[in-house]
Amino acid sequence: MTVVSRRQIGALGLGAALVAHASGRAFAQAPEIVIGAANPMSGVFAFAGVEGFEGARDYFEWLNRAGGVQGRRIRYVNEDSGYRVDQAVAIFTRLTSQHQIPVFFGDSTGFQKAINPELNRRGTTVMAGASFSVEIDDPQAFPNQWIPGPNYGDQMRVLLRYVASQRRGASVVLVHSDTEFGRDPIAAAEAEITRLGLQLVEKIATQPGSVDVSGDVLKIRRRNPDYVIFHGYVLQPIPEFMAQARQAGMTSRFMGTFYSTDTVLMNRAGAAADGYMGVSCYNFAADAAGAQIAAIREMNQGRQVPRTHAYFQGWMNAHLGTEVIRRTLAANQELNAASMMRAARSLQNFDTGGLMGVPISMTRNSFPVGRVYQYSARDRRLNPASDWISIGAAS
Numbered sequence: 182m183t184v185v186s187r188r189q190i191g192a193l194g195l196g197a198a199l200v201a202h203a204s205g206r207a208f209a210q211a212p213e214i215v216i217g218a219a220n221p222m223s224g225v226f227a228f229a230g231v232e233g234f235e236g237a238r239d240y241f242e243w244l245n246r247a248g249g250v251q252g253r254r255i256r257y258v259n260e261d262s263g264y265r266v267d268q269a270v271a272i273f274t275r276l277t278s279q280h281q282i283p284v285f286f287g288d289s290t291g292f293q294k295a296i297n298p299e300l301n302r303r304g305t306t307v308m309a310g311a312s313f314s315v316e317i318d319d320p321q322a323f324p325n326q327w328i329p330g331p332n333y334g335d336q337m338r339v340l341l342r343y344v345a346s347q348r349r350g351a352s353v354v355l356v357h358s359d360t361e362f363g364r365d366p367i368a369a370a371e372a373e374i375t376r377l378g379l380q381l382v383e384k385i386a387t388q389p390g391s392v393d394v395s396g397d398v399l400k401i402r403r404r405n406p407d408y409v410i411f412h413g414y415v416l417q418p419i420p421e422f423m424a425q426a427r428q429a430g431m432t433s434r435f436m437g438t439f440y441s442t443d444t445v446l447m448n449r450a451g452a453a454a455d456g457y458m459g460v461s462c463y464n465f466a467a468d469a470a471g472a473q474i475a476a477i478r479e480m481n482q483g484r485q486v487p488r489t490h491a492y493f494q495g496w497m498n499a500h501l502g503t504e505v506i507r508r509t510l511a512a513n514q515e516l517n518a519a520s521m522m523r524a525a526r527s528l529q530n531f532d533t534g535g536l537m538g539v540p541i542s543m544t545r546n547s548f549p550v551g552r553v554y555q556y557s558a559r560d561r562r563l564n565p566a567s568d569w570i571s572i573g574a575a576s
Contacts, residue, residue: 213254218286219272221264229491236495239480251510266291283516284502290314300325304518309498318547325518328547329497330462334369335572336438339460339551343567345377351407352380358389363413391417398425411437420450444487447556455558460551463493464538466565471535539569
């Protein structure tokens with residue numbers, strides 16, 4: 182059975198491909214497991230929403246071919262949130278009224294925060310999704326959610342520890358969007374700068390998107406920092422910052438967190454992005470290996486365009502979600518929030534099949550491991566610039 186919203190069909194023409202299926206494999210009579218999602222298939226974050234959806238869809242299709250979870254087929258039901266909190270809440274309410282959904286994937290920090298009281302009240306569903314928010318990385322306040330990688334503060338720590346390893350006492354400028362998203366890790370970054378003996382010489386807040394950055398570039402030029410770190414943007418205005426800085430003869434190195442570090446986005450920026458460095462928790466290096474990496478390559482045979490970080494994130498969410506379900510069923514426990522979160526917190530020294538380059542452990546609600554990549558305009562790809570950097574629980 183295929184479930185697809187009319188809006189998805191009209192806007193994207195994806196049709197029946199929007200729900201993972203068993204691809205002809207015969208399953209036992211055990212009931213299927215329904216996993217739900219509200220992805221932004223349209224709107225400002227559609228490029229990430231579609232990729233994230235397809236990452237999870239491809240994983241579930243691959244998993245169903247291999248026999249599903251404990252012999253049970255996974256049915257993945259997704260609807261377009263348009264990156265609107267009210268719409269995502271409505272999707273969650275509708276889908277969970279129609280199906281028993283043990284795992285649900287959200288589209289944003291805003292939605293995951295808004296739905297949290299209802300999630301806790303029900304005790305039937307656990308959640309992951311697109312957010313790396315520091316606030317959600319709190320087991321007391323968000324006991325039924327997890328983050329598929331390091332929170333934004335830990336992403337900053339990965340970058341800053343790399344900076345400290347390259348230049349003792351390096352000077353740093355932080356540039357962030359004047360949004361909740363943009364402000365999220367700034368306090369953590371300031372504390373880490375102090376701890377590492379680096380110099381914070383300027384903080385700049387801008388509006389997200391295409392804005393006039395000439396005045397801010399002048400501020401950076403006056404400070405002449407070793408590194409400029411961006412957070413709270415997807416692409417713009419980062420290329421404009423870099424282009425104007427290069428025109429002014431600056432030699433600062435530019436860096437960014439997860440959502441502003443992606444091969445597809447850097448390719449759009451072109452030559453101005455050459456040398457840009459960013460953090461990711463996923464392993465998309467050319468020599469990446471492992472069972473899950475092999476599965477991704479299998480599901481993308483013949484595809485010429487590289488997959489974005491959001492695709493890997495969607496695949497990781499699906500992989501972690503089904504591992505949690507598998508462990509819960511193997512322990513003869515019901516698929517409720519309490520049992521599934523016990524299973525989630527048992528993910529210690531877990532081999533992700535190459536999705537992340539080292540075994541990972543859930544710490545608080547997250548998996549605080551990352552790697553620095555550097556963009557090559559000539560190669561049109563992000564290449565590893567560091568080894569995997571793990572952030573301890575005490576950070």
